[in-house]
Every structure is written in C-alpha cells, then in structure tokens.
Amino acid sequence: MAINIQNAFVATPPIDGGVYFNAPVGTPLPKTATEALNPAFVDHGAVGEDGFNNTPTRETSIEKMFGGDDWVDLQTSYTETVTITLLEDDNEHVLKSCFGDANVIEKAATDKHGRQRTIYHTAERLPLKSHIVKAVSGEKAKTLVVPNGRISTVEKTAETHSASTKYNITITAFKGPQEYKYANVFELRDDGMVDPNTPDPDAQDKTVTLPSGVTGGTFTLSVDGNATAELAFNATAETVQAELRKLTGATTATVTGNAGGPYTIKDVTGALTADGTKLTGGAGTTITVNP
Template sequence: MATVINQTRVGAPAKATGGISIAPLGTALPTDAKTPLDPAFKLSGLISEDGLNESPKRDTEDIKAWGGHLARVLQADYAIEVSLTYIERTEETLKEVHGDSNVNVQTSGAERNVSITKNATQLETKARIADMLDGKTKVRLVYPRSQITSVGESSYNHKGLITYPVTLKCYPDENGNYGYEYESTALA
C-alpha cells in the first residue's frame, strides 16, 4: 500500500524570533530547505501575523489575427514582488526600512540608543531568505537579489505597535532566476 502524504502547508515562521533572514549580496545561498544558513545571514525582526505575501507578475500581450481572433499570447515581462509588515524595531529591521548607513545603534551598559537619519539614500539590494516550518515540513524561499522599493505608512499612536509595511522587488540572479523555493519533509 502506498504511503499517502498530506500535501497542505502552513507558512508559519521557523523561529519565534522571525522568519526573514538578510545578508549582503554574494553571501553563500542554500540550495535546499534544511542546510544551516551562512553566518552572514541575520534575522530581520518580527513580521506581522499576515506573514509574507509573494506576488509573481507576468505581463502579457495579446496578438490578434486578421478578423480579431486571438492568435497568440506573448509574455512581455516577469517579476516577483514580496510584501510584509515588520512589527519590531531591531537594528536589522530599522536598517531594512531606513538603509544600513542611516541607522546607528549604540549599547552602553544598561542603555540602548538609536539614531536614525531619514533621507533619499536608496535602500540596499540584499539576499533574503524566508524559513517556514509546518510540523515535519520545512519550506524555504530564497531571493538571491532583492531590494525594498516601498515603505508604507507607519503609525505612532497609543493603540497599536509601530509598524513598517514594506514591498520588495526581486532581481534575476546570474542564472536569470528571481527566486527559489525548497521543501523538505521528514517521513519518519
């Protein structure tokens, strides 16, 4: 009798401390769901309960034949956008939102001081990895080259957390791929 495996998955973060890791471009990338990450990868902070939303986009163009009938559909473009909302103010989160060179965190004794410069400096392109865990199944999304291109509105009020909604765009790597997805399930 064949073993039946439930193929549904939940995209819960692999660690309670966050599920998105970031590293400089050129950092060694994993090629499976379970290999430990290069030490250059750092967790970027807690993400809201909405998690990560990946939106592949394929722009197409309809080519019509004489008489107006559809003859062919050509793909004009491909892209991946990822959106998420940070709900934590770690050093890595702040650097994601404001740029590495615009955030200065100093710890002295029992005090942590943060200084943020807000300017038009373009945010850095980095490698990003999302690790998820569903029981015995690990899922890993790898974005070799991605950049935060939009930071949404942050509210500062007494009724909720300070949040940082961001959208990032993925660029093709040296193989022309915008991202990779790996899964590993322990069968025993």
C-alpha cells in the same frame, strides 16, 4: 484524483522564530530548506500575523491577425515580490533594512543615558541584498530565496496607543545568477519524511588530514560555515563525531580513524571545511578535506 490532506501546508514560524533574513549579495545561499543559514544572514525578529506573501506576476498581450481574431499571446513582463510586516521597531537589523545601514547611527549606553540611536530618513535607494523567508508546517519546511532583491517600499505604521509600530515592506526580486537558472526567487522544500533505508547521495565520505608533525594546538570543523568547538590536535574520532553531530547537516555523521587523524567522515550533507590556524609544531596549519 484522490484528495490527500498530507499535501496541505499551513505556514507557521520555524521553532526558533526566525522568518525573514537578509545578507549582502554574494553570501552563500542555502541548498536545502532545513540547513543552517550562513551567519551573514541577519534575523529580523517577529513578523506580522499574516506571515509573508510571495507574488509572481505575468502580464501578457494578445497579438491580432488580419480579420480580428487572436493570433498569439505575448508575455510582456514578469515580476515577483515578497511582502512581509516587521514588528520589532527597535530591532537594529529592521532599522538598517528599512532606512539603510549608514543611516542608523548608534551610541552605546553610559552611566548618563541609555543606548541612543539617530536614524536618518533619506531618499537614497536601498541596496540590493539576498533575502530569505522561512516557514514550517509540522515536519515540513519551506524556504524562499531571493538571490538579488531590493526593499522597494517601506510603509511605517502610525505611532499610536492602540497598536505597536510596524514596517510593511515589499521586496522586489530581480533575475538571479545562472547557477539558479536566473530565477527571481527559488523555493526549497523538505516534507520531513525521512527514509532511514536510503542513503543520501549528496553525503559523500570525506577524509580530513591534519598537517604532518603537529604537536599541539586545536582545530575546528565546519558544516556550511557553522563551526564545532575547538578540537585538540590529537582528538579521538569519537570526540570529533560528538562535536560534528551538534551541527545542522551532520546530526547523523560518523567518524572513524586514529587520534589526530586522518579521520574518515560519513553522512555530512553540508559543505565540510576545516580551520587549522591554531595548530602548532607541524609543517603548516592547512588541513586537507578530500574529496
């Protein structure tokens, strides 16, 4: 087999620096390595130079047969963990992840004191959350998703003049939901090699229709939960297209149709939704997106 250096992956942080995120279990999970995460996933800032380590571990035992020879190997356990070092000791999300949301109490700064925090170190078990770690290698992207995981160990490093205070954490991954094949962890990759001649089969054409009789107000479109700026009720297709293209998952979107719609939208790879609650004068505020 020929050696191919293009198959190498040398992990570095994504361009925005976001490496480790978590959110409550049930938050929509990403479907691709490059899409924007649901806003509920909070960024924990800088991580240690060793990046992160994902360790799947299988343990087996050998059953013997009469005579002493091996009969069959039995898998006795499967565990999977992710380890990472969090560097930002004063990051709100780091503190809440390491000690529990309810155990970090904050008071805003006043003219008498700066922002104050009280952090309670308790034996209470940390909650199950969904966890995500991300890395890139040039144009390649890699995202590991833990649908159901718990921070099971937290090691706080020494308070010393020779190094910053850090938190070495271990995330223990548990079995995920059926839609992810009950996986403890699933991994999303994108090699970054775009083929402009091959349409994306997931990018279905969408028709966006505003409610009848609308005479004013604004609406927004969202891709995977990330919204456009407010769009006028009578926005042209060109205006809608320009705003959509600012969103991850819609950077090559095309929009056709009359001012005020209906709009035909192509080449959006994420989930397209619409919010018409600020529309006025019509039969309602519900915008339909089909299919």
